Amino acid sequence: MSAAPRDIAGGLANAFQNHLSLSVSPTSTFHSPSSSFGPRGIAASVASKQLKPFNTGDVRILLLENVNQTAQDILKKQGYQVEFHKSSLPEDELIEKIRDVHAIGIRSKTKLSARVLREAKNLIVIGCFCIGTNQVDLDYAAKHGITVFNSPFSNSRSVAELVIAEIIILARQLGDRSNEMHQGTWNKVSSKCWEIRGKTLGIIGYGHIGSQLSVLAESMGMSVVYYDVVPLMALGIAKQVNTLQELLETSDFVTLHVPELPETKNMIGEEQFSHMKQGSYLINASRGSVVDIPALIAAMRSGRLAGAALDVYPSEPAANGDYFNSTLNAWGDDLRSLKNLILTPHIGGSTEEAQRAIGVEVADALVRYINEGSTLGAVNMPEVTLRSLTSAEENHVRVIFIHANRPGVLRQVNSIFGDHNVVKQMSDSRGDVAYLMADISDVNLGDIKGLCESLESLSCKRLFPP
Ligand SMILES: NC(=O)C1=CN([C@@H]2O[C@H](COP(=O)(O)OP(=O)(O)OC[C@H]3O[C@@H](n4cnc5c(N)ncnc54)[C@H](O)[C@@H]3O)[C@@H](O)[C@H]2O)C=CC1
Numbered sequence: 001m002s003a004a005p006r007d008i009a010g011g012l013a014n015a016f017q018n019h020l021s022l023s024v025s026p027t028s029t030f031h032s033p034s035s036s037f038g039p040r041g042i043a044a045s046v047a048s049k050q051l052k053p054f055n056t057g058d059v060r061i062l063l064l065e066n067v068n069q070t071a072q073d074i075l076k077k078q079g080y081q082v083e084f085h086k087s088s089l090p091e092d093e094l095i096e097k098i099r100d101v102h103a104i105g106i107r108s109k110t111k112l113s114a115r116v117l118r119e120a121k122n123l124i125v126i127g128c129f130c131i132g133t134n135q136v137d138l139d140y141a142a143k144h145g146i147t148v149f150n151s152p153f154s155n156s157r158s159v160a161e162l163v164i165a166e167i168i169i170l171a172r173q174l175g176d177r178s179n180e181m182h183q184g185t186w187n188k189v190s191s192k193c194w195e196i197r198g199k200t201l202g203i204i205g206y207g208h209i210g211s212q213l214s215v216l217a218e219s220m221g222m223s224v225v226y227y228d229v230v231p232l233m234a235l236g237i238a239k240q241v242n243t244l245q246e247l248l249e250t251s252d253f254v255t256l257h258v259p260e261l262p263e264t265k266n267m268i269g270e271e272q273f274s275h276m277k278q279g280s281y282l283i284n285a286s287r288g289s290v291v292d293i294p295a296l297i298a299a300m301r302s303g304r305l306a307g308a309a310l311d312v313y314p315s316e317p318a319a320n321g322d323y324f325n326s327t328l329n330a331w332g333d334d335l336r337s338l339k340n341l342i343l344t345p346h347i348g349g350s351t352e353e354a355q356r357a358i359g360v361e362v363a364d365a366l367v368r369y370i371n372e373g374s375t376l377g378a379v380n381m382p383e384v385t386l387r388s389l390t391s392a393e394e395n396h397v398r399v400i401f402i403h404a405n406r407p408g409v410l411r412q413v414n415s416i417f418g419d420h421n422v423v424k425q426m427s428d429s430r431g432d433v434a435y436l437m438a439d440i441s442d443v444n445l446g447d448i449k450g451l452c453e454s455l456e457s458l459s460c461k462r463l464f465p466p
């Protein structure tokens with residue numbers, strides 16, 4: 001399934017050849033990265049039937065970054081070959097491994113750049129077992145027929161709860177008091193320690209996390225203002241403000257919940273700190289690129305900020321261990337020397353509840369995509385699905401065709417389907433890429449190779465450079 005020419009995965013191609021000569025079983029199917037066909041129906045039940053475009057045992061999936069066990073269980077139950085790693089991989093090792101797999105599951109650390117994806121000749125789908133998808137070159141992936149899924153809100157509550165905790169910890173200087181006690185120092189102070197009720201929380205980015213946080217903060221007696229690039233309905237009695245500056249000038253606590261985008265890079269820097277209240281606090285559990293850290297260090301030293309909490313950093317280590325040092329980020333020592341600064345290792349979404357839910361959600365999306373071609377919930381492809389084929393529908397196949405979005409393609413495709421009946425069909429486009437799903441009948445196993453080759457030969461498959 002690809003917009004660009006790709007080599008058919010060797011193993012799968014062999015499997016296909018074997019099926020052609022050996023078998024007419026309902027699981028004798030073929031799926032190349034360019035087209036997908038699943039012959040239906042020997043049995044006569046009307047139950048909806050799971051399509052098996054690959055021989056499931058041939059499907060290889062690489063899971064990185066300690067993706068939850070729930071995902072492994074779901075994928076293994078399908079019969080797929082699953083390789084699991086606790087951390088992300090260095091780029092050269094990633095490139096070696098990604099060449100062989102049909103699907104990959106990652107979290108926020110693994111960078112799937114165009115350079116890496118160019119080597120992923122057999123890859124048809126990426127599962128981001130997290131919210132953010134900034135670590136993947138989504139456009140390159142779409143143009144090369146690789147669909148990307150994520151989990152848009154399964155960890156948002158966990159992040160919101162972490163931020164609530166941090167607001168209180170900062171207001172009461174709990175991190176410092178605890179560190180002092182660990183060193184044997186009793187230091188009972190009330191100066192510059194505050195209750196949070198009656199204080200104003202400024203939320204930048206009022207999406208899934210920001211809006212949930214808003215409700216929690218109000219329930220603890222805080223006033224909430226928020227700034228977002230789109231007008232959004234306020235929850236409770238929160239108030240949307242028109243400019244970032246207005247939010248910064250009125251908030252006691254400022255918290256960031258925006259995605260990593262060119263427009264959010266260093267959106268909090270020297271100028272923005274100068275608009276914040278004297279003695280206010282900053283929390284960043286969004287992405288490390290959003291805050292200019294040297295400017296934050298200066299704002300902490302000058303007393304503009306009375307405290308800060310950081311969960312994310314411009315550079316983050318690939319694995320657990322002794323890696324958060326000044327080699328990773330040049331300002332590391334300066335940061336660590338500051339008082340009332342909470343540093344956490346990107347744990348906003350790291351709860352049992354969130355990770356289990358994400359494991360199920362993304363693994364299910366991968367299975368639906370691999371087995372049935374459904375792109376519902378995809379972040380870089382048009383969302384296309386059709387009701388399932390049933391076991392009663394004999395000699396039906398489902399065709400998935402990803403191609404360049406340009407005039408005349410449907411006419412060409414339907415002329416290739418000419419000898420068959422198109423039972424149902426759905427096509428949609430997103431930018432340069434179009435996705436077509438069609439269930440066609442009266443297809444014998446021997447027809448499949450020809451259909452596949454005819455689709456592969458269309459020029460609309462060759463618009464995007466490799
Ligand atoms: N620390 C952690 O472990 C986690 C971090 N995250 C990060 O949090 C981010 C936000 O997550 P969600 O709330 O689920 O995303 P979301 O997409 O639901 O909300 C983001 C909001 O930011 C707004 N926005 C975009 N650009 C903006 C700008 N320039 N100025 C102001 N607002 C802007 C959007 O309009 C949207 O309302 C994610 O993209 C991810 O990077 C998410 C989960 C866990």
Ligand SMILES: O=C(O)C(=O)COP(=O)(O)O
Pocket residue numbers: 107108109129130131132133155346347348349350
């Ligand atoms: O969901 C997100 O976007 C996060 O930042 C959480 O990332 P993680 O799964 O902890 O690598």
